[in-house]
Amino acid sequence: MQLVDRVFERFVALYGAQKFKVMFEHDDNAIMPAKESWDNYLQSCKPEVLRKVMDALPHQKREWPPNLSEFIGMCKDFDRVEHRQFTALPAPKVQTDVGRSALAEIKAKLRVSPNTQ
Numbered sequence: 001m002q003l004v005d006r007v008f009e010r011f012v013a014l015y016g017a018q019k020f021k022v023m024f025e026h027d028d029n030a031i032m033p034a035k036e037s038w039d040n041y042l043q044s045c046k047p048e049v050l051r052k053v054m055d056a057l058p059h060q061k062r063e064w065p066p067n068l069s070e071f072i073g074m075c076k077d078f079d080r081v082e083h084r085q086f087t088a089l090p091a092p093k094v095q096t097d098v099g100r101s102a103l104a105e106i107k108a109k110l111r112v113s114p115n116t117q
Contacts, residue, residue: 001035034068038071049075
């Protein structure tokens with residue numbers, strides 16, 4: 001539950017203790033079911049997605065901390081393909097001899113002087 005505690009601490013820092021208490025009933029008996037639900041979800045969440053969501057929270061125009069279903073929706077939004085990191089393709093291998101001969105052939109077919117760029 002360490003991860004849940006860190007997320008909830010961030011909520012308190014961003015939205016204030018009063019709003020957090022109203023949403024999560026900061027009483028050990030009442031908060032435990034909420035923590036368990038959050039913990040179940042957070043354990044299945046990709047760390048990079050969780051990091052992106054937590055980094056985005058201060059920039060959103062929210063007055064209240066997200067509930068679990070809103071948080072799950074935010075995670076799904078940040079787990080879309082356009083948000084993922086991809087490895088760049090390697091640079092193409094340059095074959096200048098092949099390229100030059102193909103260009104000369106094309107220019108010959110177009111009846112362009114081979115020295116013209």
